[in-house]
Amino acid sequence: MxxxxxxxxxxxxxxxxxxxxxxxxxxxxxxxxxxxxxxxxxxxxxxxxxxxxxxxxxxxxxxxxxxxxxxxxxxxxxxxxxxxxxxxxxxxxxxxFKPYPYETVAGDGVFEVSVGPIHAGIIEPGHFHFSQAGEDMLHQEVRHFYKYRGIEKMLEGKTLEQAWPIVSRISGNASMAYQHALRDIAFAAANKPRSDRDRGYGALLLELERIIHHLTDLGFIPNDAGFGAALAYASMRAEEARRLMRRLTGHRFGFDALRDTVPGADAEAVRTFVRTLREQMRWFEAWITDIPSLLDRFDTTGVLTRFKALKYNTVGVVARASGVALDRRDDDFHRARGFETVTDDRGDVAARFTVRLRELFVSLEMMEKLLDGAQESLPDTSDASGEFEAYSEGALGELYLFVQLNNGRITRFFARDPSFMNWQALHLMMPGNIIADFPLINKSCDLSYAGNDL
Amino acid sequence: MIQFWEKRLQTGIVTEHKEYDERMKALRRELKDAVKKKFAGSLAIRMVDSGSCNACEAECNALSNPYYDLERLGIAFVASPRHADVMLLSGVLTFNMLPHVLDAYAQIPAPKWVITLGDCPVMQAPFEKGFAIEGPAGEHLPIAHHIPGCPPSPDAIIEGLLTFLGKI
Incomplete structure (x- = not known):
């Protein structure tokens, strides 16, 4: 279970x-x-x-x-x-200062490598602690919560509308996932069904967010294996996708976009985008899968077995690339709009890369079928009381939100970001790999720090 | 690889097209001159996230995409604070990050400047000051310049850097 x-x-x-x-x-x-x-x-x-x-x-x-x-x-x-x-x-x-006892492996010649919280790039802060035998990683501990902002507490006493801009910004690259789930909670609290059109608009933007995220990864994963040309190409596509997000929502990340009334999305802009990107990514796929030295770095690197993926309750691309068919979109609504679960049973970097690439094409197809969405005004929850929960499947995996309201005010807000599960499984992928492959393995999972730390 | 070179030749330089009009060209020229004059040809930036939502980092990463291509102006994000002239600080400065941010600042060789990026470090973002938040950053570090936005777009970041270079 x-x-x-x-x-x-x-x-x-x-x-x-x-x-x-x-x-x-x-x-x-x-x-x-x-x-x-x-x-x-x-x-x-x-x-x-x-x-x-x-x-x-x-x-x-x-x-x-x-x-x-x-x-x-x-x-x-x-x-x-x-x-x-x-x-x-x-x-x-x-x-x-009270020192934190790290998990370490002791033994002749075994040494520790400490990385972070400030990493050598434009990345969020977090700490990785390695026990090394030469280049080989024996163990790695993930230590996070440097970005702990106390958001769960910050939201107490607020109405859902007041909470919206904060929830929208818990994790910038997963803003749609959070807003989509929060909108479900608002409708449940108002005891009003959320129409398919309303859900469709959120789903459209959620697929666009996934596309931006996957494109970024499809560039950065090869880049971490020393193949920079892929990043140059995919980052252009990610930029174009982000510009579409701005065109549709007025904001490059879509912050607060699922809160307000929206008559509908610019269907022509979406169609053109989908058509162009599909062509471009077909070319990308043919190109990237024809570079043996790159695939050699991906294959059998950072394996997470299906058994462990299940044991550690992983979610999202990490789970699906280890053969676990787990996706919150696996329902009639999304299936009718082109969704299909993408899995791969290899569990390595290559599998996570492939799952992202195939999911991108699924998302493009879904976007074409989600063009009739429109957003009603946010239902009135000013006297709502009770406990409400919602899920969404963002680019990083399954998000779980729990909100307890008392007369329209939040008395408890709890969010379990998908990365909270997957970070705990990251160390399982390290033994048998060399430390130089850590960035590649880490990037192939592409987990969030902001959502995890909250 | 032949596919790649074909594509490369077909695509050409994308930096010149779409909304990258004359205004950006002039802006870039101005920026390039400022970098040359004040930092002997290169400005090294150490980006530090002190508790952001990661959108500011995403926009800084976007600065390296071929549409913006910040590095060709001589402005580079560097791996170590010891290589940096400027700390670009995003996030609300959490209780857990504060000592590490101060440590990173101490490692930057003088002369050095801190630029705050986005609404978080100046506590203008929707996040409220609370027990886990030590912002605004100005209470802990000398801030030379601020680039507003939630998050600031790549254009706004380039413009902000230009304004900063004009100021010092």
């Missing part, structure tokens, strides 16, 4: 922990001692959720084999900001 999320709510009666699986949600009220049992033995991906539960709420996890702080880095004072009595505007004072 697939683990999707594990998080807590605080209400008058105390704390409650929700564990969301693909087929059910388990809820558990905590006793006064505020302890839970770890489920990390069965679901390794629960580790970060449980470490976060402790940092956010002070919940103790029995049976956890990793109880290091997750969000709270070396200089954090001891506090649990998601508790209701904690004021979001508190100014923290830096505490004395």
């Amino acid at each position: 697939r683990l999707i999320a594990r998080f807590a709510l605080e209400e008058n009666e105390g704390l409650e922990v929700l564990t969301v699986y693909a087929d059910r949600t388990e809820r558990m009220r905590l006793e006064a001692d505020e302890r839970i049992d770890s489920i990390a033995g069965r679901h390794p991906a629960a580790i970060w959720f449980e470490r976060k539960l402790h940092d956010d709420f002070g919940i103790a996890v029995d049976g956890a084999f990793d109880s290091r702080p997750l969000l709270h880095h070396e200089r954090w004072p001891k506090l649990h900001p998601m508790r209701k009595h904690f004021d979001a505007r508190t100014v923290l004072s830096s505490h004395p």
Whole structure:
């Protein structure tokens, strides 16, 4: 059974922990001692959720084999900001530096390599810690949350409309994924069905966002294998796609685009774009798959087996490239509009590259069939109360949103970014590869830091 | 590879076309001169993300695509702060990033400048100041110039760099 999320709510009666699986949600009220049992033995991906539960709420996890702080880095004072009595505007004072014990492998000649948080390029901050035997990676630890902005807490007390610009910017390159899911929540909260036309408009922009994302990766993955010409070509296509986004939404990333009333998309502009890009990417495919030295770098590099992809509850391209047919768009609505699940069972960089390329063509076909969408005004949720959840399949994978409202105001906001799952599986791809292949493997997964750190 | 060279010849230089009109040409010429005069031919930028949504980084990456091709003007993003003249700072400056940002700034050899990129570091973005956020950046670093936008477009970044070069 697939683990999707594990998080807590605080209400008058105390704390409650929700564990969301693909087929059910388990809820558990905590006793006064505020302890839970770890489920990390069965679901390794629960580790970060449980470490976060402790940092956010002070919940103790029995049976956890990793109880290091997750969000709270070396200089954090001891506090649990998601508790209701904690004021979001508190100014923290830096505490004395408390070293973080990294996971390392010991042995003769084994050494550690520390990378980040500031990397040698235009990339988001995060830390990678390697245990090396010469060039060979024995183990790698991913340590993140440098970008932890406290957004879950920031959103409490806001209406959905007030929250919109913030949710829209949790992760810039996944803005549509977040907005698409938030819009579902707004309709559910207003107890109003979201029409196919309304959903279609969001789906169109979500496919465009996926195309931009995949194009960027299709350039950067070969670039990290030393083939810069692919980046030059694909980055031009990504730029053109971003300009289409600006033409359709008035913004190059489509921030706030799914909030307002929209009569419809410029169908002719979309059709021309689709036609041109399809031609161009057919040429790209023929070109790139005919370069043996490049494919040699991709093949068998950074393998994630299907067994481990399932065990670690991975999502998105990472899961699909390891043979797991998991895609939130796999429903009647999307199938009727040209969707088909793309999988590859090799699990290596080549598979992740291929899945992206094939998904791009699927997205282009879907865009042509999503041209009749239009957006109604956002439904009134000013007196909505209750708990609502929504999913969307962004370029990075399945996003899960949970919003609890009380008289139209958010009392709990929880987002599980797809990258939160996939980052925890990244280290599985390293053993057997040399450290020079790390950037290539990492890029082939292309995970988000901003969405993960929140 | 023959396909590639055919395509290369067919495509030509794309930087000259579409909205890249005379205005951008003049702007680029001005920028190239400013870089030559003030930084002996090259301006080295160390981009540091202190807690952004990643859109600012995406736009900085876009500066390298053939439509903008920033590097041909002698402006390059460098890997180490020790190679840099300028720190281009995006993001809201999180509690977790602040010490690392200050560390990176300390590593840049003088003379050095900080340019804030986007609405986040000046706390004009929708993110509210809270416990995990140490912005605005001006409380921690001397800011020489600011490029507004959420995110600033590649054009706006080039224009912002030009204005900065005109100022110092």
